[in-house]
Ligand SMILES: CC(C)[C@H](C(=O)O)[C@@H](O)C(=O)O
């Protein structure tokens with residue numbers, strides 16, 4: 001009989017609320033014969049305030065043993081910027097070699113978008129997750145003085161770029177439009193940019209069925225708002241992917257709907273699924289958070305573990321729910337979770 | 347009697363066409379007693395193809411002698427990416443220490459925007475122009491092999507950050523709303539981010555009349571499309587500024603209207619004014635390019651040189667022209683230039 005051994009990191013702010021709904025829908029969608037085991041990890045701002053720890057080795061070790069990780073959101077204004085991001089969230093992505101940071105963007109029918117004309121948006125960003133400006137290389141000299149010099153080093157390797165580019169080509173090849181856009185800034189960041197472009201061109205030659213193009217990151221932001229329907233799959237660097245996927249979320253109905261997967265396609269380490277949004281401390285604990293992004297992240301989790309029909313059931317349920325939500329009174333976090341749990345179960 | 351000694355670099359693609367209109371309007375707006383001298387510099391793709399040169403020392407020296415530089419656009423698909431950008435455009439910005447890259451964004455009445463609801467957009471981005479990931483630091487090892495490592499180093503100094511932050515505070519203080527937003531990514535790029543934030547906070551304490559806030563760059567892109575009216579002045583790093591100002595241009599009617607100034611506020615070197623758009627080789631030579639961004643860049647140039655009434659006349663003419671343009675047949679590059687020249691002269 002099948003089983004899923006899931007680590008759950010609710011985190012801070014609205015993290016706990018949205019994760020509760022994600023688990024509710026996961027329980028509702030799974031076939032009877034699948035045994036779901038969960039273990040919750042107390043990590044985040046409160047833990048740090050209490051113990052000074054962000055991610056102790058013992059817990060990192062324990063997390064390795066699970067099939068996957070569901071994460072709510074991490075961070076709080078009371079914690080200095082960077083402590084939890086670098087010490088917990090990014091530490092997990094790097095330790096578990098989550099080199100594919102997968103972020104689908106779809107404008108569901110009847111949902112809000114700031115764009116006039118409601119373009120037909122349905123693309124996936126494959127964001128590199130373990131290199132680029134996120135490596136933590138760099139430092140500062142004469143810190144705090146008028147002579148301070150602070151550096152940040154973007155590190156890019158042929159190994160790291162090629163594996164994520166190959167993954168993106170495979171994803172593009174599996175979609176009806178079979179189109180892949182590389183986004184970088186190779187006219188300025190010439191070393192990293194040329195590495196990305198050369199590898200992209202090499203892999204493109206091996207995948208003639210995929211149509212390819214290249215955009216500078218600044219130009220890409222223009223198309224995200226003027227012509228988002230032109231995109232199918234996008235592959236890009238860690239930082240550009242961070243920026244572009246928030247923008248993508250904004251044009252497809254908001255960060256409340258944006259799901260993501262931090263994926264290690266080799267299976268060497270558990271992959272981690274989380275909404276793109278943050279902890280939203282201003283609305284935490286009030287039942288106002290939209291759990292849909294987390295629930296869609298659960299769909300990505302299921303797909304990654306091989307439960308494709310269940311993943312699709314969640315995505316279809318969300319699509320119908322969003323369509324019917326329009327014009328209705330705002331529902332609580334719990335009510336949205338309940339509604340989706342009912343839909344996926346039936 | 348007054349005079350302006352202007353260097354003109356038309357560059358490539360539509361560069362020549364739009365610069366011609368910029369000069370036409372400049373001539374029309376200047377009072378009789380101001381003597382305008384121009385010298386054209388043949389720099390860009392054609393020159394590079396002919397001689398292999400991007401910006402020879404003699405021309406860099408000669409450019410130094412002018413009061414200001416008007417630049418059209420640089421680049422062509424026939425030149426390897428980065429050659430002209432690094433060897434000419436960025437070389438000028440760095441050689442002339444253009445540390446304030448000024449990019450105003452205004453949604454003029456009746457112009458197109460991809461945003462529903464036509465928010466009230468009127469902000470200025472002060473983009474740092476001489477540091478960050480644009481310094482050209484970095485390199486590659488084992489280039490072209492499967493073991494390649496390519497780095498890009500973002501270099502940030504207290505000196506460089508403080509001067510641009512002070513400039514941004516002064517600009518914010520001079521505007522009615524007096525609001526300044528720092529955009530960075532200090533939860534990930536902790537060294538550079540903390541340098542920026544510390545200096546920003548220090549200068550903020552000296553400028554209590556300016557309201558301040560901070561946004562991560564990814565979150566800023568969301569507000570650019572959902573709530574752009576919240577911004578007044580933004581100060582940010584070179585790369586984030588590059589990305590954000592293209593997005594800003596897109597939401598305020600397109601890159602055809604976005605002006606910029608590469609400013610050295612000390613006057614030690616000539617400042618350079620250019621449209622944000624590129625060379626648009628697909629429409630070059632067809633009279634289809636909109637010269638408005640260049641003409642608005644001429645307004646920034648005039649303001650920088652102390653011709654405030656003339657700068658305002660251009661901006662008002664553009665505003666009226668855009669309002670009346672709506673619904674009319676498309677005009678040629680020349681017709682738009684003519685119309686604006688007539689308006690500013692009267
Ligand atoms: C919180 C932060 C470290 C993170 C990132 O920059 O990757 C977030 O913005 C995201 O997109 O998941």
Ligand SMILES: CC(C)[C@H](C(=O)O)[C@@H](O)C(=O)O
Nearest residue numbers: 187188218431435436588622
């Ligand atoms: C052409 C390129 C080097 C330049 C930049 O990145 O600064 C352009 O995008 C701009 O915004 O002026």
